[in-house]
Amino acid sequence: MLDKLKDMILPRQTTFSKITVIDEKCTGCGRCVKSCPIQLLMLDADNKCRSNQRYDAFRCITCQNCMAVCPAEAIAITGEYRVGQGFWKNDDLFETPMTFPDPLGQGGLTNAESATDKLTETEKVIYGRRSIRLYQKKQVPRDLIHRMIEAGRFAPSAGNSQPWKFIVIRNPALIDEINSRCKKALRVHTRLTLPKAWLDKKIPGDPDARFAWWQKIILPLLVKLRPGDTDQRVRGGVNTVTSDPEYHIFFHAPTLILQLADRRAIGGVDYDSGICFQNMVLTAHALGLGTCYVGLIDGLKLHPRFRREVLGVVDPFEIVMALAVGFPSGKIGRFVRREKPRVIWFDGSRG
Numbered sequence: 001m002l003d004k005l006k007d008m009i010l011p012r013q014t015t016f017s018k019i020t021v022i023d024e025k026c027t028g029c030g031r032c033v034k035s036c037p038i039q040l041l042m043l044d045a046d047n048k049c050r051s052n053q054r055y056d057a058f059r060c061i062t063c064q065n066c067m068a069v070c071p072a073e074a075i076a077i078t079g080e081y082r083v084g085q086g087f088w089k090n091d092d093l094f095e096t097p098m099t100f101p102d103p104l105g106q107g108g109l110t111n112a113e114s115a116t117d118k119l120t121e122t123e124k125v126i127y128g129r130r131s132i133r134l135y136q137k138k139q140v141p142r143d144l145i146h147r148m149i150e151a152g153r154f155a156p157s158a159g160n161s162q163p164w165k166f167i168v169i170r171n172p173a174l175i176d177e178i179n180s181r182c183k184k185a186l187r188v189h190t191r192l193t194l195p196k197a198w199l200d201k202k203i204p205g206d207p208d209a210r211f212a213w214w215q216k217i218i219l220p221l222l223v224k225l226r227p228g229d230t231d232q233r234v235r236g237g238v239n240t241v242t243s244d245p246e247y248h249i250f251f252h253a254p255t256l257i258l259q260l261a262d263r264r265a266i267g268g269v270d271y272d273s274g275i276c277f278q279n280m281v282l283t284a285h286a287l288g289l290g291t292c293y294v295g296l297i298d299g300l301k302l303h304p305r306f307r308r309e310v311l312g313v314v315d316p317f318e319i320v321m322a323l324a325v326g327f328p329s330g331k332i333g334r335f336v337r338r339e340k341p342r343v344i345w346f347d348g349s350r351g
């Protein structure tokens, strides 16, 4: 029983992906360092990329962005995120190892060039898109934002509700203010979900650090009710984001689009909003723009007055998601590996 609770609060049997840097190839450009969403990498004294142990060890989400942005192909990622026991157990749910896109069933594709003549333009956009966290300073012309929004407007929605509404922010001071407010609010998350010693020392999980008595009581409840917000990778990631004064949750993108939704939408807002934004994201990629969803915008929930009086978000609308938009800095076109699909087929007749 005690072990069950311990594994729920923080899974003990976990393996993470392993990032290997080929020193001979690494030029020390620092692109991977800036692109990692949770600051897992740093440059050492010899200007070589290394694992950054400044915060918690347990947070790599295996997004492979570091690998995708590296111009020298100096990064290799092996292994997957696996938990061996307890509430978070997943090692029996995926077939290892992760693979590159294989739409043609002829072996994985590592980049768009490897199948230029065989893939549709849509497929190339889907596989070639990455979350972009390296932006040029140059502002995005309004007509390109208009094209993204038009693509969103024609997304399907339950009951044709079309519940979306957008706030486009191109004022750096306002984007910075939203960044600070979200980061401040997110500190509540770390205080609730991590041992105080890890917050104070800001170093990798000290195995002797204890959760407070009240955390031992509320964490199992929180985990049960909101597993998506209490996954150890989220907790470690949020600790990084909030402890690093330089971290900008919108990566200094020149444009920020907030997606609002009418909470009375037929069938609920989440699915419609996701489809709408993904239309916009894929269109942006096809137009040569980079985007990154920023779920950390949730922090604004703790700033109702700012939301209402500065951003003009009033009932029945609520902020669903944020999207950083800008021109990508450098080439970010490599495909990445993902978990193998889990599919159940029922073929043929039942008779």
Ligand SMILES: Cc1cc2nc3c(=O)[nH]c(=O)nc-3n(C[C@H](O)[C@H](O)[C@H](O)COP(=O)(O)O)c2cc1C
Binding pocket: 037, 061, 063, 065, 129, 130, 131, 132, 292, 293, 294, 295, 296, 297
């Ligand atoms: C709903 C949603 C919320 C996300 N929130 C964030 C975020 O707050 N910060 C961030 O850097 N990336 C965020 N991402 C990007 C994911 O980390 C990224 O999509 C994932 O790691 C896969 O990488 P890829 O988009 O490059 O394929 C979010 C993505 C989605 C779909």
Ligand code: SF4
Binding pocket: 019, 035, 036, 037, 038, 039, 040, 041, 059, 060, 061, 062, 063, 064, 065, 066, 067, 077
């Ligand atoms: S895989 Fe993603 S989270 Fe892990 S180190 Fe690379 S960029 Fe960071």
Ligand code: SF4
Binding pocket: 021, 025, 026, 027, 028, 029, 030, 031, 032, 033, 048, 049, 069, 070, 071, 072, 073, 074, 075
């Ligand atoms: S992006 Fe590649 S070359 Fe640049 S620092 Fe990282 S590993 Fe080195």
